[in-house]
Amino acid sequence: MSEKKKIIAYINAENEVPENVVRLADRYSCNGADELFIYNYTGDEERREKFLHIVRKIDKIIDIPFSIGLYVNRFEDAKKALYTGATYVVLRKVMLPVEEELNEIISRFDSDKLAIEVDMLHDFHDSEKINKYFEMGFGNVILKHVELGVKLNQTLAEVKKPVIIRDSLVRNNIVDILSLDNVDKLATNYYEEKNIYKAKNVLIENNISVDIFKSSVEFSELKKDQAGLVPVIVQDYRTNEVLMLAYMNEEAFYKTFDTGMMTYYSRSRKSLWVKGETSGHFQYVKSVEVDCDSDTLLAKVRQVGAACHTGNRTCFFTNLARKKYVDTNPMTVLKDDYDTIYDRKVNPKEGSYTNYLFDKGLDKILKKVGEESSEILIASKNEDKEELKYEIADFMYHLMVLMIEKGLDWEDVMKELVNRR
Secondary structure (H helix, E strand, O other): OOOOEEEEEEEEOOOOOHHHHHHHHHHHHHOOOOEEEEEEOOOOHHHHHHHHHHHHHHHHHOOOOEEEEEOOOOHHHHHHHHHOOOOEEEEEHHHOOOHHHHHHHHHHOOHHHEEEEEEOOOOOOOHHHHHHHHHHOOOEEEEEOOOOOHHHHHHHHOOOOOEEEEOOOOOOOHHHHHOOOOEEEEEEOOOOOOOHHHHHHHHHHOOOOEOOOOOOOOHHHOOOOOOOOEEEEEEEOOOOOEEEEEEEOHHHHHHHHHHOEOEEEEOOOOEEEEOOOOOOOOEEEEEEEEOOOOOOEEEEEEEOOOOOOOOOOOOOOOOOOOOOOOOOOHHHHHHHHHHHHHHHHHOOOOOOHHHHHHHHOHHHHHHHHHHHHHHHHHHHOOOOHHHHHHHHHHHHHHHHHHHHHOOOOHHHHHHHHHHOO
């Protein structure tokens, strides 16, 4: 069993407006959910493809694991589902494909890529039946419509691996469910309009271990100024861009950790303020560090909208002096080059080689990518690493042209690499 219990927020995407599904997934990700489960079991091929398109959008903006449930009747369906970035795909017991197709799906995926959802209300399952799913090759078993009590406790005690309980928490209590042995995750839609951090605090009070945002030092251990405040430098957690400087008193400090939202003390208004409570430009906390003197905090956040009251992304937008230097940060260089190539596509320039490639189309771009990859192989056989360096740079340029032609950016690629860890 995992050391810490987890709360999975589930979203029913059937007959739901796509924008609402994306917005809800983003909100759950920011408000303390450990994972997401998004499902649409519609059998219609066109609607299924639209659902997968929505999930790919969600994958680009959230930073917690997610699984998806959909109608799967062949191996290709499951593969498409995992290509969205999902950690695993959920099949419904009542909608399993025919035996031959199911066996192919199970045999071609690692068990942690597959889960099965069973309805305990309409299809009674004892421990033997649940264990059978694990033996078949499913890595997770999701039980819904469970009836808490001695009978369930006895069943779970004989199950080989921890299961996931899916419950709306209308009749049952989160503490009762996550107190069960052999249950390591709860999937629920109960917290759609609520802050999950508060629920986790309740779990901790009941001696249930969960992942929560908690400081390793007390505010009293920090060095404060004469007003009892500590300065906080705020950065974007993805780009490390410095966004702003603000101050915290003790109340703001603990409220930040309790809610997962950056909360400060306004020296001018002499009051507490949650960043974004009037503008909607919230800052969701990803990490907080303290410097070597314990007198300054560094917070990395997910910034919604602009950090500055002027409407600028960052408060540091006025340049006082600048010395030219060569930026060799890999991601900065790749992003800048990508943006330049993209600008050429949007704003063609006469005589541009980049525009020549876009004008010739996909086949020409693919031909160049193939040629450049061959050049890398040839250069790798030579002693001169300078030649290899040159060919790799050539290949990267043409690869970015291909990415733009196919509608991909570096964030898509980085997210996929992260998903493979």
